[in-house]
Amino acid sequence: MLGLMQDWPLLCHKIIDSAARQHGNREIVSRSVEGPIVRTTYRDLRQRALKVAQKLEREGYALGDRIATMAWNSARHLEAWFGIMGMGGVYHTLNPRLFPEQIAWIMNHAEDRAVFVDLTFLPLVEKLAPAVKSLKKVIVLTDAAHMPQTSLANAVPYEEWLAEADGDFAWKTFDENTAAGMCYTSGTTGNPKGVLYSHRSNVIHAMMAAMPDAMGISSRDVILPVVPMFHANAWGLGQSAPMIGAKLVMPGGKMDGASIYELLDTEKVTFTAAVPTVWLMLLQYLEETGKPLTYLKKVVIGGSACPRAMTKKFQDNYDVEVIHAWGMTEMSPLGSLCTMKPEYAGLTGDARLDIQQKQGYAPFGVEMKVTDDNDNELPWDGKTFGRLKVRGPAVAKAYYGGAGKDQFDEEGWFDTGDVAHIDPNGYMQITDRAKDVIKSGGEWISTIDLENLAVGHPDIAEAAVIGVSHPKWDERPLLVVVRKPGREPSREDILAYMEGKVAKWWMPDDVAFVPEIPHTATGKIQKTALREQFRDYRLPTA
């Protein structure tokens, strides 16, 4: 017997409808690519999104068409999202930091038919467009006055294109499982893989993200998503903020400390989110200038592990609460947030920081477990680590086109590729990537733990740990080190520094000094390249 409740599909346009109706005058403030800070409201943004939808439909785009965006966070980018989705299309966020060949590969794989592009990235699109056969139109997010000369025959300035519509358009309706958005993950190996979000998953994720124990955001918050919309949906804020009617502050392309600070201060931002690198720049700026964070209350830090010193600085020096979080493009992206359960809510000082080193716990809507290589579930004891697997309504069940099938099992679990442990209270901590973890005599050694320890040495600029083959133990850890300029720590210095701080059998068997460590386009250590470089390395213990 079915219930008798309304058939009210979870469609993304209902988010912007609700924002316009209940919070119509709330501002969206954007640092424009052209320069000035510009302001609009949810009411106007919805009206312009309707025009986007109307124009796209008139030009022949239809349900299921992938329409790319390559843009900074701005009101224009957001209205493009809602317009594309409301017409039944699929917004496909492109990461401009990838190599042009990689972007072209992604666009061809997705068969993008059009792209909304910021002025900043027009040269990039000019370069790769000839290689993307499906691409029929380039809509440049500016007006005619700022429209540059371009080699692209099919490029139009957004404002003039939009002005041809009157917005007299009714959102399309369709099954809530219809595709709404798309984002490719760029692993360190292999081709990028496409994640295809649905309207349902976006709406449910937006609710999960806003909950008090997740981001805990309300209509009274002023939200600055520094994390880009092309980086896993700005962690859902592009949907959560209008859902709850919070003022949005969009940073455009300027992520430096002074620019971010200006927005935090003049717009009275209470909530923000970004990767640690951005916060390093901000904290450095604050220290140099002695400026306070007057309005900011909470900062979500994810993308990579948040250093303890960063959490401490935000909390102790600026009275800003840090929420350490973890997620993946495949998870829309939120997987866990380190907010405090009552078990930990009373902690202060170092005890609190200890917990905040963890990536937190899975909210309702995310199921989580750790398993060994044979898929046996491991205990939640805060030390036994294994493969981290997740399920949920906002977690991918497959990649677009069918790549990466081995990451999904029959029970619906997605293997994140991360290695983690979970403590008795459900707090998860990432200890490594599965492909980087070192298997020594059947036991696992976390390379990240060793790296974090090594970079604590005052003479080390950067450190990476890889497994090197060993006749007896299969693999043993090799510590690869970049010394700080002018410093000359020895192998023995470094190992002595580490000794006693990790289990004896975790200690690296050797230290190798290099001038630099290879990185991916997104700034991560490229361990594949490093393993290749040290393929024939012979450990002294071998």
Add this chain to the structure above:
Amino acid sequence: MLGLMQDWPLLCHKIIDSAARQHGNREIVSRSVEGPIVRTTYRDLRQRALKVAQKLEREGYALGDRIATMAWNSARHLEAWFGIMGMGGVYHTLNPRLFPEQIAWIMNHAEDRAVFVDLTFLPLVEKLAPAVKSLKKVIVLTDAAHMPQTSLANAVPYEEWLAEADGDFAWKTFDENTAAGMCYTSGTTGNPKGVLYSHRSNVIHAMMAAMPDAMGISSRDVILPVVPMFHANAWGLGQSAPMIGAKLVMPGGKMDGASIYELLDTEKVTFTAAVPTVWLMLLQYLEETGKPLTYLKKVVIGGSACPRAMTKKFQDNYDVEVIHAWGMTEMSPLGSLCTMKPEYAGLTGDARLDIQQKQGYAPFGVEMKVTDDNDNELPWDGKTFGRLKVRGPAVAKAYYGGAGKDQFDEEGWFDTGDVAHIDPNGYMQITDRAKDVIKSGGEWISTIDLENLAVGHPDIAEAAVIGVSHPKWDERPLLVVVRKPGREPSREDILAYMEGKVAKWWMPDDVAFVPEIPHTATGKIQKTALREQFRDYRLPTA
């Protein structure tokens, strides 16, 4: 094109699974009907819910079976809910305050096959059971030691019944639109009408209810739902609290000031919810004893309009934030909550109380409009009032068995039967019931506004306003008054008191004095009876 996100149906058992896994040690504290205060945890509650499901299945109950509960708020009642739902059954909450004939009618209409009943209500079930043919089993929520003599052949003590199961049971899975719960509304006229909740609507509603701008509850809250589980799902708290992992405090059958205070204080309750009557008793108790509310932070007040003086007392004298709310059984039940948007967040004193007299705004997931009798939408100007209509994923689309079809239109709007206005910021205020509003010369007069005004007169104990036929204006208001003992206000006194406080054309045409005003079983003024009583009343103006 469909998205590629996981098929993770929104099923209620996932709520208790998440609670047990992430918040397994969190307590559920209940004042038992037997007397003592008893404690369990989400982990144990889930285990017992599994046993309920297992036992029910073994005894032949199956998907779609309606299984009634007639019980106070307690851990046992909650585990019965999750057990029934997890087996695929439909929990059907019975309101013991209705007349026995009405309850029997409801049980027959729903075809309840079993009932979980508190000791308190066993005599009531004994009385009505013979009239309910579908009823095969009575499970008395106690143990053998407390099991009384009963005339019911098919009654068993819950604990012994449960002990026959080992809990080795896997929750059933099914479409998320499967019926999960049922509750009948008891209007002032006609037969009760059944609302049939689905798993999906319960889960979505639980998320909506917990959001920061709705109830704003977290795992660190201690939640006391005074509002009964048989009163529109305890306003969703039976699902929201385990979803977020908050400690629950269940009051059992004792709603008097001293009993509620004891729980608030000893269990350090931070959040509670009930109708104004309960809070009148509590506030009176606090005033008599001079006791403080040390831990309580927020109280949700709904069910009927919250008097301004009550809001003021909670906030000014006890530093407890009041959230005025409105909902209906048909809405799962939340429709609006009066939390503060930034437009109002800075208000204090009387200006804040003015806003808090409103029932608040519709969160994402509730669409709301007011219309005239011809279904034309009325402006949000804070004064034009009309029929209040709603849509959403947790709003009914029909009543069980098809009654009340005229309340639902083709566009999915449910006519609430309430009359309200909405202000430019989206804040709705109920001004009357549609069937009570007085239509005078084509314009509407709110009887509730007039009643609220009249009871402000120091000599009036209770007041009701009804429309009486008038040759020129169709209807004009008649004020029906019960005087306070020993007081003798005259017609002229009362009208003089009201004059200048409402529009001139709203002023009652006459005042009638009565010894008492008729009420429904749930304590509401029975205006149908009153209208019947004054059917032939001739106004002096007629």
